[in-house]
Structure formats: structure tokens, C-alpha cells
Amino acid sequence: MNARRLPAATCVIVAALVGLVLGLLGPVEAAPLVSSTRPPGAAPGDGGPSPVIFPPQSIGIRFDHARHMALGATCTTCHDKAKTSRASADLLLPAGTRCDACHGTNHRENEVRAGADALGACAVCHVGYRAEDGQRVLRTVLPPPHLKFNHAVHAARDIECSACHGDVGSLAQATFDQLPRMRGCFTCHTRDVPRQGEASRACATCHLTRGAELVTSFPEGRLEPPAWLHDAEHGPDWLERHKRVAGDDSRFCASCHAERFCTGCHDGRVRPRQVHPNDFLSMHSVAARQGSPTCTSCHQQQSFCLGCHQRAGVTLSGPVGNVAQRGRFHPPPSIWTDAPRGAGHHAWEAQRNLNACVSCHMERDCVACHATAAMGGIGSGLPSGDPGAFRRGVDPHPPGFISRCGRALRQNPRPCLTCHDPGDRAFEACR
């Protein structure tokens, strides 16, 4: 056993502040860079937008945006419905007929024909096309995004295409990477910036909903928040971290999770495997001795723990029929009470982890020794000539108790009266 005095709290606070300063000043990545071509919010190496929002696409067309823009085309020259579209499922790619005027091709007939010159060859635009393929070309598949989006509303506010898609006009080939990032959406869809206008911050503005919650489960995966959004990245350690975010802003959690999700663990009746591993029943006593603060976030010690311990016969004050089976629960005397320790050693253990005691003991077990004789305790105090100090129980009160007992006595005298007779002179100091 050690008796080191570790300035733990001080160290952590100083470390946290230093870390924050370093985090702010150090060479960490600033808000995602907006390169000349990528959409706002795109971070280096982010691999494109989330495939859960934008399911994987297959683009069978080779199209040099930069070259066409240099020739005078604009976005709407080809994407003519982009500024009037009201649903994200709208297909905004141009039909092949849009190419015919310049390329000399004919996409109108059932029998599509190539143009007369090199620019009209099928392979110019159709990726992987070979002459022997005839009329067969690689299909372009753009699954509808799992998102609500109204292009017309944004266009009506003079929001340029590049505000969401980046500078597509300078690219030889636009890809999946040009689709918007949520972080870019937040450029406007936050209320703490003056340029917000009417852009709503509500999640349901863009995300699909079912009832009052967002739809989070898709064939492509599960929709989860990124780290920069409320520090709520649902990584492998989220189970341990979530209480901090939920305790601060549970309404944020409720955007996606209904009550039944939370009650599954916090008021659960079926052991959640993600919390308690297999055979946890065998190990739970060790876990409780080490991590009881975690246990109490879901379990009531005086009902959940005590009830089962009474049934299993491991408690002192359990049913007589069960107690009869009971051996010694606490450690052998060599660990628990042999010299230099004594019968009072349990008090130190109670200080160390009171929750462990409360999961087995009813207050009667404690009061039997700690109450004054007047209230049924054994009254181990020695006569001192002072009637008020006569036959007291063993004092369990923590240091400094006297400075806060007055308010407690006024607010709820019941626990005081459990051990002290109403006429006990010990009350005088508190009153």
C-alpha cells in the first residue's frame, strides 16, 4: 500500500490547458482547406464524401469540364435542370443528345450513331468503349443520395455551384469527390454566423427522417457524426466517451436516438453485450470493485444489486433461508482483520469504495454498530460522565461533517434520527 500524494487534479488541469494552447497554436490542421477545386469542407485525404450519404457511383463518361468551360460552356449549358431541381433524387446529368450539336453524334435514335470526325467517336466520351462493343457502353449509375436537397432554393439565393461543388470548371474529370461535405454545408447552415440567412441548422433540414429521428441505417452503412461535430465521433471507444456528450447536450443525441435506444442499456432488462462481455456474471465482482462509478450509471445498488445478492444468499441481511447457506463472504481474516488490522478495517474499505458496500448491505447492517444505544445500536462509546456522549455508536462521519450537518439536518433529518435520539446533544452543534 502506498501513501503517495499525487497532485493528480492539478496535473490534469495544467496538462489540459497546455494541450489546448498547443492545439490552438501548434501545427495542427486548421479548418479544412478549401483548395481551388475541391468543395468547401473537404479535408485532405478524406477520401471524398461519405458513401453513406452519397452511395458509390459508377461514371462511364469521360468529360473534361475545363476544356468545355474554356470553350464558353457554363454549368447550366449541360446541367440545365440543376437550378430548378427540387429533389436530391433528380438526375441532373445531361442526356446524350446534349452532346450531339458539337460532337456530331446522334443520340436521338434507337440506333445511336457516332459522329463523322474524331470528336464524334464513341470512345471519346464513353469510358472503355471498343469498336466491337457496338451499341453497348458502360452505364453511368448515380444512386440518389440519402439526403434532402433543393437546388432551386439554393439557386434562388444566388449560391454559385462552386459554393458546394468546388471549382469543377477547372477539372479535367469531375468525380465523386466534388460532391458536398457536411462541413461545407455548415458554412451557411449555422446560426452563429451572420451569413446564415434562412438556412436552418436543424438536422432534418437535410437528413432523412423517420418520425422524429434521423434515418441512420442504410445499405451502405450507418450514419454517424464526425469528430468535429460536438466531439461525437462514434469510434470504438464511444461507449466510454458518450456520457460526456450526452450529459452536456442530450438533445443533440436525440436527433438520431429515440428513448428506446438509451433505455436499452440505462434501464435495460437484457444484458447489452457491447457493455458487458460474455461471462460477465463471473467477473462482475472484480469489475464492481474497480469501476463502480460506471456500474451506478445504469444499476441501482439497493434494488438491482442487493435484490439479486439477497436471492443468491451473499448478503448479511438476506433471507434467513439463504443466509443459512452462506459461508464467509468477506476476505479471510489474514487479509481482512488480522493484526495490524482489526475489526474496524472495513471502515477503510468503505471509504475506498462505498458503492461496493451498498450493493450488498442494507442500512440496518451499518446502523447496528453505528447508531447510538438509544436508537438500538450497540452503543460502543464509553461512559464519560457526559450524558450526551454516553453509549454512542462508532462515528462514521467524514472529516468536516460538522460544517455541513446543519443544512442537512434542516433539509432531511431522517438519516440523523436513524442513529441519534431526537434529544441527542450531538444535534446541538448542527442546529
Place this chain on the structure above:
Amino acid sequence: MLAPARMPRPPRATSNGAAAASRARRVAGAVLATVAAAVPARTARAYHTEIDASAAAQYYTLSSPYGEPELRSRRYTSTLGMSLYDLTGDSSPSHPSLSFRSRLRLDADLGQDPTERDPNSTRYVPGLQQAPLDLMYAYLEGDRYLDGALGFRLGRQYVADVLGWWSFDGALLTLAAPAYVKLEAYAGFEQRSGLPLLATPRYRADGLASGSRDDLRSNQWTGYLEESKLAPALGVALETADLGWLHARVTYRRVVNRDNVVVSPFLDPSGKLGTYSADRVSTEKVGGTLRLSPLGLGSLSGSVVYDLYAGIVSHQALALDVFPTARLALGADYERLVPTFDGDSVFNWFAHSAITTLKGRADWAVTRRFDAALAFGSRLYETLGDPATYASSPDQELVTREVDPFATLGGRYRYNAGSVSLRGQAEGGERGHRVGADLTSKQLWKSGYYDSLVILSLYDFADELRPDRYATSFSYVVGLGLRPNALGTTTRLGVEWEQSMNRLVGQRYRVLATLDLSVFR
């Protein structure tokens, strides 16, 4: 159990699978017909209805460390939820909304020995119920009224904040000011068992073994207290709103005990139990949280709870996270907790010392599909006095800190049709150790029509306070699920088999069967 998920319509089963799928659909159809019929047909109306139900049957046996008694659990838990959304006919996020949600729960254990519920039996366990029914929540919720300024909830509802996960029956009002501030106020009665509205004792502050004493004689189980039935509660909170980089909430809650409570567990000289019946504090706490996330570079958050009754800071925490890259998060946590209890409990005055947890964390999303997390730290148990000599010479000036180190390691690979994950943990210290890992595989088959679950676990543990309690445990779980999704429902039927083996219990088995279904129209 896999969480129910919206899955694409499965392909038609063929060959051998056709008959099985057809039978499953017929069985599921019969079960679901009643529920489906209860939901109004899709008509020209704006509101949406959701009815969902879950049922879980568990069968397992556990033995006392002394061999007897042996508890045979034959548990059946079922919930039934009903929700109505968009009752105002408009689901726009910028317009007022009105919804209703409710859930009822039955939690039965058919394996209980009847003598355990007989007050005259030597095996009587106070408070044990065979099939309690409780209304988990039922409330009407309005939002964004008065140009988005007013929200309300009426009924049995949860409040989750720094003061804990809590439930009450009553009204909650939310008033949003124009300047990024929101006020919340609520009043009602804390959810406690014994209420006429089918309640659970889960949400009362801990520290009291209490419940109905209707079947007990006055001198029986005197340490088992009468449950306070109506406990008035009120709370208020002030929090920031609509600021992405900052969130702060300050909250206060007070709950009052009103009923008669036994004062001493011992009979007085006249053979009676003394009682106390005046209004008194059950819990009274004030707490605050703060999160700062400047520029998305990281996050600094903290929380503190002051227990006004016990007169102590019962909880404080501080956490720092930095995001050096888009895929890496590094963090450090500090948390200090002193246990507190219901105002009626004597345990408040046994609570001396804090448990402090220090932790360092790293979370690395290596790719979109593979991520890993590592955490390590220690718990410090602060006590007064040297444990070796405490009983003989209690030196209350000496602060002793015992350090329990711990570490966790998690990794998971997720793909469209499933996932493989590993979770390892190691805890050590003065009170024993627990080291081991779970390897979990979840897989969808036939576009999600079937699913499977396999978990392998290996743990080694030892309880240093009870030298005979050590073992190496191997366990496995095999689970299968089926999603017939008949009659427009989202349905999953599942069954799991679990076997654990270690030197203390030999072999332990558990069977779990589940049915989850949901209709949303």
C-alpha cells in the same frame, strides 16, 4: 442482439430457402396481422404512426458462490411502443410540430421460486416481483411554437443531463431566447415504484432498500423501508443554443420525499417502529457542463455537480480532445466522483472519499472501414488513514491513494454486409485483475434477410479480496436472425446461444430469443 435496421427488400428466396422463407412469412404474418390492423391504413393525412414491439425470452441458471441457492431465470421481457408524429400536419423543421410517444414494458421472471415472494417464507426477498409492468414513458411533445421559441413535453418523460438519467411525470417547458440562450423548466413527480401509473424504482436516488410493505408485518424486514409514492420534483436549466462551437448548460433539480418513512430499523421499547413523515429533501443538486470546440480543432469540455444536501462536489470532470488530422483524435480525461445518495439514506454520511479516474485516449480512423481506439489510465482511490493500520490507529490526516491501472483497446472493420470487431481490456490493482478480449463478427446474408452473430471471449480474472475467486473464462455466442419484414413491417426474429466455461462455475448456458417488429405509416 443486432439492432433492427432498415434493410432493402430481400431478394426472393429460391430452391430450399423458398419453403422456409414462405413458412417464416406466414408465421410472421399471423403475428403481425394484429399490429398491422391496428395501424390506420395509409390515407390522405399528414401524421405518421409508429407501433413497435420487442420481446426477449432468456433462459439461464446462476448459482450462489456457495452452491445454494441456485437461481433459475426464465425471463420474458416485452415492450410495446406507440408513437404519433406530425400531429399538426406539417413535418417541416421550421414549423411547429406535435408528437406523442409511449412505451409499455412487461418484465417477467417465470423461474422465480414462489417462496421468494411469500413474506412468511425463510426465502422471502422483499421487493421481488414476478411480472412487473411499467409505463416507461408516455408524453405529448410540442416543438417550435411561437416562432420557434416554445417547446413543451407533458407526461412521463426522461431528462438526461449532467445530473443523470432521470424520469418524472409532469410538464417540461422550453423557452428559446433570440440570443443563443434557452431556458428549461419542469415540475411534476419523480418516477418511483408504487405510483398508480405503473412505475419503476430505477429513477429514485440510490441508498435505500424500499418498496411496498403492504404484505409485511411491522416487525418484519424493518430495514426494508416504505416507498415514498408521490415525490414532488422540479428543475430548471439554462443552456446555450444554436452555437456550434460552444455549448453550456447549468441545471438545478430538487426532489422531495413526502411519505412516512421508518426512522430506525430497530423496534423501540414499545415494540414499534418510529416513523418520520414531514417533507424532506430526496435530492437537491446543481450542475453545469461546458463544451468548447473552436474551429473544429478539438474540444475542451468539463462538468461539475454540487450536491446541495450532502454539501459536497459529488462529481467533476474535464476532458480535452484534439484532432491533429481528420482521422485522428487524441484525448485526455479527468473525472472525480464522490458517491451520494437519497436524502433519506444514511449512506450519505459514510461517503468520505473520491474515486478519481485519469485517462489518455487515441482514436484513429485508419480508413472509412477500419478504425481503432486505445485508452489507458488509472483510478485513484483516496482514503484517510493507512489501510494497514487503520483499525488500530486511524490517522485521519493521512491521505492514501491506491492506483488501479487500466487499458482498453478496440478495433473494428466494417463493411456493407457486416463487421468484425475486437475489444480488449485490462484492469489491475489492489483488488484484483481482469484481462481479456471479445472478438465479434456480425454478418448479413441474402441482402440482410438473414444475419449471424459470433462472439468469442477469453478473460482471466482474480479477486484479490477473495483468494479462491480466480479463473480463466472462455465463452462463445452463436446467434442467427431473420428479417421477414412481412406486411409492411420491419421485423427481426433472432435466437442466440451462449456458453461460458471457467473453473468456478463449470459450464453456464444461456438461450436468448428475440422478436422485434415495427410498423411505420
